Amino acid sequence: MEQNMQTKLSAASTSFAKTKIPSLLSGHESTVQEIVERLRRSERVLIAAHEHPDGDAIGSSLALLHALSMQGKQVTTYIPDAAPEYLQFLPGFDRLTTTKPNVADYDLVVVLDCTKLFRAHLEAEVRAHPNTIVIDHHHDNDEGGTVNLVLTRAAAVAQILTEMFRMTEVDINHDMATCLLTGIFTDTGSFMHDSTTPEILELASELMGKGARLSHIAHETYQKKELPSLRIWGEVLSRVMVNEDTGAAVSLITHQDLAQHGATLEDLAGVVNLLNTLPKTNFALLLTEYEPGKIKGSLRSEPHKGVDVSKIAKRLGGGGHKLASGFEVDGRIIHADGQWRVLPQEQELA
Structure with missing residues (x-):
């Protein structure tokens, strides 16, 4: 042979x-x-x-x-x-x-x-x-x-x-x-x-x-999903926010969420595609703080929506395809005063 x-x-x-x-x-x-x-x-x-x-x-x-x-x-x-x-x-x-x-x-x-x-x-x-x-x-x-x-x-x-x-x-x-x-x-x-x-x-x-x-x-x-994967998907779906101005469907996962559910970055594979199915949205964005101070962004869209998500990713130092792109930034995802925020890594909470 x-x-x-x-x-x-x-x-x-x-x-x-x-x-x-x-x-x-x-x-x-x-x-x-x-x-x-x-x-x-x-x-x-x-x-x-x-x-x-x-x-x-x-x-x-x-x-x-x-x-x-x-x-x-x-x-x-x-x-x-x-x-x-x-x-x-x-x-x-x-x-x-x-x-x-x-x-x-x-x-x-x-x-x-x-x-x-x-x-x-x-x-x-x-x-x-x-x-x-x-x-x-x-x-x-x-x-x-x-x-x-x-x-x-x-x-x-x-x-x-x-x-x-x-x-x-x-x-x-x-x-x-x-x-x-x-x-x-x-x-x-x-x-x-x-x-x-x-x-x-x-x-x-x-x-x-x-x-x-x-x-x-x-x-x-x-098709095969372990319990930690199902639980972290639940967190993603429970936090979906839709921006009516941009048509963005956004959700976030913190490093603490991953630790709490015993989940990893790979357990989130595919969930951003589910966010992209929401009606009357132009694209989907999932932000994941996969380790302290490191945030991964995943972007998805569809041909009829007319959004090139690679341009968004490129502005943030990433890249990819028109309908599927990603990026990484330094920072923290926090929930304070009833709102989710992304803070630059060097910024301290007041």
């Missing part, structure tokens, strides 16, 4: 003329060929994803890990923060590491699903490395790699990788299919976001044909 995979990767760069180019990759053939060549020539590969990794970051990273490992390469998959527990079902989950690597030890660095290199906590190291690849689908990516494949039409990085594997005739096995379908499924909001196209559903069908179980992925990522 290993020799077969290595032979296919070696031959991929000469088979482009014979291979039908998926529409997503049309016009990017030379970039894909360059990526394939760099992967082929590298023996020690570092894969890195963004802080607070989601299903697409983890699924894509593990899919590439499996593909390269089958070629006999030494691969490290680094994430700055621990992966959500609900993704433990993914093959290779135990090979993820939060131990910061020595980037100079690797022949090649591949950064996935990361708009800005600082979100991988490796910005200086990656910029100093002579051989780096960035693969992403966010429109505000800073393209800080030696080679950059940033496709904003893609619903997920997992979609880009799936198309690349198809294009270069790399076998997608059961483990890879499970990881890739998880990335696509979670980043399309369980196929409910506007990014769910006929091409996405075709890819999902193909991955299911290779052994990925959609019902199992859906159960593990969306």
Whole structure:
């Protein structure tokens, strides 16, 4: 199997003329060929994803890990923060590491699903490395790699990788299919976001044909809720405020709330999408003080509402997509005099 995979990767760069180019990759053939060549020539590969990794970051990273490992390469998959527990079902989950690597030890660095290199906590190291690849689908990516494949039409990085594997005739096995379908499924909001196209559903069908179980992925990522998750969702829903001027549906969670219910940041996954379903609202915002003095903001909207939430996120130092974005700020969420407020970290309560 290993020799077969290595032979296919070696031959991929000469088979482009014979291979039908998926529409997503049309016009990017030379970039894909360059990526394939760099992967082929590298023996020690570092894969890195963004802080607070989601299903697409983890699924894509593990899919590439499996593909390269089958070629006999030494691969490290680094994430700055621990992966959500609900993704433990993914093959290779135990090979993820939060131990910061020595980037100079690797022949090649591949950064996935990361708009800005600082979100991988490796910005200086990656910029100093002579051989780096960035693969992403966010429109505000800073393209800080030696080679950059940033496709904003893609619903997920997992979609880009799936198309690349198809294009270069790399076998997608059961483990890879499970990881890739998880990335696509979670980043399309369980196929409910506007990014769910006929091409996405075709890819999902193909991955299911290779052994990925959609019902199992859906159960593990969306349907299975532990008691702490249900309780923290209750707190979110009980605090929803709607601003009639902006049409914003807003809710907040404090660090104390998380501690009280034994919940984590990952237990809140998906709840902002529920806020976004409120009628007569333009967008939803969930503010979470996930640790003292650190606030994560999650923004969602829908096509017919006409709000580009990435512009809001960008003003606050974040980014993302027009309909799904995020940011982080320093500060505290407090409730005083019957009102919720966000205070800058340095500001003291009177």
